[in-house]
Every structure is written in C-alpha cells, then in structure tokens.
Amino acid sequence: MINIEYYLVLSAAIFCIGVYGVLARRNAILILMSIELMLQAVNINLIAFSTYLIPKGELEEHLGFIFAIFVITIAAAEVGLALGIILRLYRNRASVNVDEVNLMKW
Amino acid sequence: MFPADLYLLMPELALAGMAIIVILADLVLKRRDLLAPLSLIGLAVPVALSIVLWLKLDSIDPHALSGFSGFFVVDYFSLFFKFLILGATALVIMASRESVTRFSRFQGEYYAxxxxxxxxxxxxxxxxxxxxxxxxxxxSALSTVALIALLKNSRSIEASMKFLILSAISSAVMLYGMALVFGLTGSTRLLDIADRLTSVSELIDQPALLLGVIFIITGFGFKISSVPFQMWVPDVYEGAPTPVAAYLSVASKAAGFAVIIRVFFLAFGSLTDEWALLFAVLAAVSMFIGNLVAIAQKNIKRMLGYSTIAHAGFIMVGLAAIGREGELLGPGVESILFYLVAYAATNLGAFIAVIAISSKINSELIDDYAGVARRNPFLAFALAVSLVSLMGLPPTAGFWAKLNVFNAAIETDLVWLALIGMINSVISAYFYLRVIKTMYLSPPASEERITADLPLKAALAIAVIGLLFIGIVPGFVMDVVETAVGTLA
Known part of the structure; x- marks a missing residue:
C-alpha cells in the first residue's frame, strides 16, 4: 500500500506549483488556473488524511470527502464569477494582462 | 435531527429568502424606488427572529443552542454580531438610495x-x-466581489478583479491550513480540535500544526484587512461604489474578528503563546503602515482605506492581549467587541458623509472638500465628528474604544504595544485633522448648497448620535458586550 507521505508530498508540490503560477503568470486566466491547482492540492490532502488517519466507523470517517466536495463546489462558483469579471475587463481594455490593470496604485 | 435544528438558522434563512424576494420584486415592479424600503423590511425580519432567539436563550441554561451536530451555534456572542452586521447593513442601504441609481439595470441585484x-x-x-x-x-466574499464590480467602469472592474484574485489565493492558503489541522486532529469541529490538542500532548509541538495555524491566519487576516494581507484595501475602497466600501469596512471586519475570536479561542486555546505574539507583531505593523501611508493620500476614500488598515491594527492589540492572559475570558475580548461597535458607528458616519458630499461635488479628492462646512454645515459636522472619533478623542466612541484596547494590553504586560498604539493615534490625528481643516477653513470653490436625501440624512444622524451616545454613556454598550462574551467559553 502506498504510504500517506507520498500523497502529502504530491499535495505540497502541487500547491507550490500553484503559488508559483499565481506569482509568475501575467494572464488573468492562467492565474485563475493556478489558484485552481492550489485548491486541488488541498483536496488531495483532505482525502488522504480522511482515508489514512481517521479510524473506520467514527463520525468523522467521511468528513474529509465532504470538505473536498464543498471546496470543489465553491471553486466552481468562484471561477464562474471570475470569468465574468475577466470578460468585462477584456471589454474595457482589450487585454487580460494583469500588469496592465494598474489604474490605481498606492 | 435536521428539521428540529432548522429554527436556529431562521435569521439567515429569512435574510436569504428576502434577498430572493427583492430580486423578484425588481423583475416585477415598475417602481425601483420601492426596493430600498422592501430591503429594509427584509432586514427587519431577521432582526426580529434574532430577538426571539435571544429571548429564548435567556430562558435556558447554559445560554447556548448548538445545532447540526455541532456545526453551528446560537449564543449571545453570535447574536451580538448578527445585530451589529444587520444594523450596519440597514444604515448602508438607507444611505445608498442615490448611489444605487448609477447601477441602472442592477438595482435589485445590489440590495439582494x-x-x-x-x-x-x-x-x-x-x-x-x-x-x-x-x-x-x-x-460573503463572492457576494462582495459582485458588489464591487456593479459600477462596471474600469476602476470598479479593476478593484473587483484584484479583490477576487487575492481573496481566492488567501482562502486557498487558509484551506491548506485547515486541511493540516484536520489531518493532525482528526476533526473539523472547533471543540473537538481543542480536546485533541489538550489530550494528545505531542501534537502541540508539531511544526505542521503551527504552519496550519499561520495559514489559517492568512485567510482571516485578509478579511480584517491586516498587514500583510492589506494590498487590496485601498484599491477596492477607491474603485468600489462608496456604499459598498462603507459596508466592507464595517461588516466584513466585524465578521472577520468574530470568526478569529471563535477559532483561536475555542480551537487553539492551548497555543496562545504562539498566536498572541504573531497578532502583536501584525498589530504593530498594521498600525504603522496604515497610518503612515494614509498621510500621503489625496483621495478621501483611499485615505479611509488606509485608516481601516490602521484600525484593524488597533483591534488586533486586543487579540494579542487575549492570548497573553492565559485564561481567555479577560478584558481582551470585551475590548475587541466594544471597539467593533464603536468603529461601526464611527466609520459608517464618515463614509455616509463622504457618499453625500462626493456624489454632489463629483470628486473624491480631499482638496475639493474645501469649504464644505459653508455649503452644508450638517454634513461637514457629521464628517468632522466621525473623524474625531476615528482619531480617538473624547467625548466620542473612538476614545473609549482605544482606551479599552490599550488598557487590556497594559494589563497583560504588553506595554510596548500600547505605546505603539498611542504613538499611532497621534500620527493619525494629522491626516484626519487635515480633512477637517480643509472643510472648515479653506474657501469653498462655489457657494452652491450640497443637498442630501432624507434617508441618507437619517442614517447619518443615527450613526453620529450613536457614536456620541457610546462616547458619553459607554456603560450601556459595555454591559451588552459583557453578556455577549459571557457565553463564549
């Protein structure tokens, strides 16, 4: 059986890739995808913990899965809203480059 | 189990139901001006239901009703915040009647x-x-994103974009922290987490637990606009419709502190040494950054944005004091709750006056506020009193709020933090007084009178009378706060 450590390392790696993407990307859509990576890393963590660490038959047995489902649902709502705003941004200035979103500073 | 517990959720359910009714009314009714009164009625329903729950709490012992297998609790603490948030929402809705006309087609959506x-x-x-x-x-975050974008001009969309991305990142980091805490303790219920942390002693020394706690602070720090998660604040305040900025500064901050108190009180009570120090440092940095950068601002909404960062710092002094006490129910929590009430009245007063003045003179620059006192003495007086209260001078609410917080800090040997707070109060006097000076001493650009509609004036009067009332008779709010804190532990 695969040890839980592998899942935790995988999750940490995906989370870091997501953070790197958020910091390095300039396209709003790619930033959104990177945030999605961070959320999926959290889901891997939640499900690994739930499967390996919670004893069977306890009240909390499926809590990690339920948490993950909530995360997925809210992430979907977030993406819907974000795409609407990015669309509006594109109409306003014909670009989704976040470096150009700089009307207000300091 | 579920139908029996459902009545605990009545205020929230009623509010959601009324929000949907407002959208439907917007669709059916031809008269848009009926939407604001309808939403005010919609707010009265949850207030009434919360009062019913409060009375029910009085008759039972211990004064708390827990429902949905421990996911949700009705106690004095949560009801206190419900009243605060609903009150702030009502004042914002009263003050936004004129601003709402700028959303043209989306007025119902704004209220909903x-x-x-x-x-x-x-x-x-x-x-x-x-x-x-x-x-x-x-x-609350996703609804706020849509609210900020309602003006649909470049600034509003830019602000909403920044808010959305930063909010998504901070909540992803917070989730990672929650996942770590869940993995270490095996539960997501705050009380069970606390149990596990006290019964399994090796958990406390786990670096992963500390990492989880810090990650969770990231998510909440974003909500209360503390440094270093404050980058969105000035931009959002400038770009968003002014009533939305007013709403964000008061309600979102109150809810953020409520959730911080609950989580760190109930779940991480055994880790106080770690997080108290963290909050003390964040408080000091927030006060300095907020106040020093506010000095350089020319736009009054941006200035109030930086001022709100500084006030997050002042309130966090109370959080640092909680942690140092060892036992949790000390003056720290009470000072935070008192500060939040005082800050709600004060900041709503300031923002509502800014809504009225800026929409008439078509400018948000502080220089354009020259001579406003002659063009409308009432608005200028209300703004001046609010700014004096933000400064923390008697006889206003801000004075007692700051006094309580610093007092809590000194009682718990955080004298250095209280000193930093006092230095910052002096720094903040500079930019608040500058606005008052511009309004009263500079010659006006025109003699034309600034008018405001009646609901806005009423909301402004309530806020100003509220902050003066708390300033003159602080005992009343203090009693309520003591009751609210009493059921927490």
Missing part, C-alpha cells in the same frame, strides 16, 4: 447581494466548524 453578503457574515459569526466557516467566508 448586500443582503446575501450579510447572511454569509452572520453565518461566519455563528459557525463552530471549519467547513461551515469556509462556506460562510466564501458566501
């Missing part, structure tokens, strides 16, 4: 979204479990 955001914040104050805290947090 602001009510849904309030619903999310009310849930935040009552949730006692990490999943429900996350869901409540996102409900």
């Amino acid at each position: 979204l602001i009510m849904m955001a309030s619903g999310g914040m009310m849930l935040m104050a009552a949730a006692t479990e990490l999943v429900s805290i996350y869901v409540a947090l996102e409900l």
Whole structure:
C-alpha cells in the first residue's frame, strides 16, 4: 500500500506549483488556473488524511470527502464569477494582462 | 435531527429568502424606488427572529443552542454580531438610495447581494466548524466581489478583479491550513480540535500544526484587512461604489474578528503563546503602515482605506492581549467587541458623509472638500465628528474604544504595544485633522448648497448620535458586550 507521505508530498508540490503560477503568470486566466491547482492540492490532502488517519466507523470517517466536495463546489462558483469579471475587463481594455490593470496604485 | 435544528438558522434563512424576494420584486415592479424600503423590511425580519432567539436563550441554561451536530451555534456572542452586521447593513442601504441609481439595470441585484453578503457574515459569526466557516467566508466574499464590480467602469472592474484574485489565493492558503489541522486532529469541529490538542500532548509541538495555524491566519487576516494581507484595501475602497466600501469596512471586519475570536479561542486555546505574539507583531505593523501611508493620500476614500488598515491594527492589540492572559475570558475580548461597535458607528458616519458630499461635488479628492462646512454645515459636522472619533478623542466612541484596547494590553504586560498604539493615534490625528481643516477653513470653490436625501440624512444622524451616545454613556454598550462574551467559553 502506498504510504500517506507520498500523497502529502504530491499535495505540497502541487500547491507550490500553484503559488508559483499565481506569482509568475501575467494572464488573468492562467492565474485563475493556478489558484485552481492550489485548491486541488488541498483536496488531495483532505482525502488522504480522511482515508489514512481517521479510524473506520467514527463520525468523522467521511468528513474529509465532504470538505473536498464543498471546496470543489465553491471553486466552481468562484471561477464562474471570475470569468465574468475577466470578460468585462477584456471589454474595457482589450487585454487580460494583469500588469496592465494598474489604474490605481498606492 | 435536521428539521428540529432548522429554527436556529431562521435569521439567515429569512435574510436569504428576502434577498430572493427583492430580486423578484425588481423583475416585477415598475417602481425601483420601492426596493430600498422592501430591503429594509427584509432586514427587519431577521432582526426580529434574532430577538426571539435571544429571548429564548435567556430562558435556558447554559445560554447556548448548538445545532447540526455541532456545526453551528446560537449564543449571545453570535447574536451580538448578527445585530451589529444587520444594523450596519440597514444604515448602508438607507444611505445608498442615490448611489444605487448609477447601477441602472442592477438595482435589485445590489440590495439582494448586500443582503446575501450579510447572511454569509452572520453565518461566519455563528459557525463552530471549519467547513461551515469556509462556506460562510466564501458566501460573503463572492457576494462582495459582485458588489464591487456593479459600477462596471474600469476602476470598479479593476478593484473587483484584484479583490477576487487575492481573496481566492488567501482562502486557498487558509484551506491548506485547515486541511493540516484536520489531518493532525482528526476533526473539523472547533471543540473537538481543542480536546485533541489538550489530550494528545505531542501534537502541540508539531511544526505542521503551527504552519496550519499561520495559514489559517492568512485567510482571516485578509478579511480584517491586516498587514500583510492589506494590498487590496485601498484599491477596492477607491474603485468600489462608496456604499459598498462603507459596508466592507464595517461588516466584513466585524465578521472577520468574530470568526478569529471563535477559532483561536475555542480551537487553539492551548497555543496562545504562539498566536498572541504573531497578532502583536501584525498589530504593530498594521498600525504603522496604515497610518503612515494614509498621510500621503489625496483621495478621501483611499485615505479611509488606509485608516481601516490602521484600525484593524488597533483591534488586533486586543487579540494579542487575549492570548497573553492565559485564561481567555479577560478584558481582551470585551475590548475587541466594544471597539467593533464603536468603529461601526464611527466609520459608517464618515463614509455616509463622504457618499453625500462626493456624489454632489463629483470628486473624491480631499482638496475639493474645501469649504464644505459653508455649503452644508450638517454634513461637514457629521464628517468632522466621525473623524474625531476615528482619531480617538473624547467625548466620542473612538476614545473609549482605544482606551479599552490599550488598557487590556497594559494589563497583560504588553506595554510596548500600547505605546505603539498611542504613538499611532497621534500620527493619525494629522491626516484626519487635515480633512477637517480643509472643510472648515479653506474657501469653498462655489457657494452652491450640497443637498442630501432624507434617508441618507437619517442614517447619518443615527450613526453620529450613536457614536456620541457610546462616547458619553459607554456603560450601556459595555454591559451588552459583557453578556455577549459571557457565553463564549
């Protein structure tokens, strides 16, 4: 059986890739995808913990899965809203480059 | 189990229901001006239901009703925040009648979204479990994103974009922290987490637990606009419709502190040494950054944005004091709750006056506020009193708020933090007084009178009378705060 450590390392790696993407990307859509990576890393963590660490038959047995489902649902709502705003941004200035979103500073 | 517990959720459910009714009314009714009164009625329903729950709490012992297998609790603490949030929402709705006409087609949506955001914040104050805290947090955050974007001009969309991305990142980091805490303790219920941390002693020394706690602070720090998660604040305040900025500065901050107190009180009570120091440092940095950068601002909404960062710092002094006491129910929590009430009245006063003045003179620059005192003495006086209260001078609410917080800090040997707070109060006097000076001493650009509609004036009067009342008779609010804190532990 695969040890839980592998899942935790995988999750940490995906989370870091997501953070790197958020910091390095300039396209709003790619930033959104990177945030999605961070959320999926959290889901891997939640499900690994739930499967390996919670004893069977306890009240909390499926809590990690339920948490993950909530995360997925809210992430979907977030993406819907974000795409609407990015669309509006594109109409306003014909670009989704976040470096150009700089009307207000300091 | 579920139908029996459902009545605990009545205020939130009623609010969500009324939000949907407002959208439907917007669709059916031809008269848009009926929407504001309808939403005010919609706010009265949850207030009435909360009063019913409060009376029910009086008759039972211990004064708390827990429901949905420990996911949600109705106690004095959560009801206190429900009243605060609903009151702030009502004042904002009263003050936004004129601003709303600028949203043209989306007036119903404005009222509905602001009510849904309030619903999310009310849930935040009552949730006692990490999943429900996350869901409540996102409900209020996503509604706010849409509210900020309602003006649909470049600035408004830019502000909303920045808010959305930063909010998504901070909540992703917070979720990672929650997942770590869940993995270490095996539960997401705050009380079970606390149990596990005290019964399994090796957990406390786990670096992963500390990492989880710090990650969770990231998510909440974003909500209360503390440094280093403050980058969105000035931009959002400048770009968003002014009533939305007013709403964000008061309600979102109150809900954020409610959830911080609950999580760190109930779940991480055994880790106080670690997080108290963290909050003390964040408080000091927030005060300095907020106040020093506010000095350089020319736009009054941006200035109030930096001022709100500084005030997050002042309130966090109370959080640092809680942690140092060892036993949790000390003056720290009470000072935070008192500060939040005083800050709500004060900041709403300032923002409502800014809504009225800026929409008439068509400018948000502080220099354009020259001579406003001659063009409308009432608005200028209200803004001046609010700014004096933000400064923390007697006889206003801000004075007692700051006194309580510094007092709590000194009682718990955080004298250095109290000193930093006092230095910062002096720094803040500079930019608040500059606005008052411009309004009263500079010659006006024109003699034309600034007018405001009646609901706005009423809301402004309530806020100003409220802050003066708290300033002159602080005992009344103090008693309520003591009751609210009493059921927490």
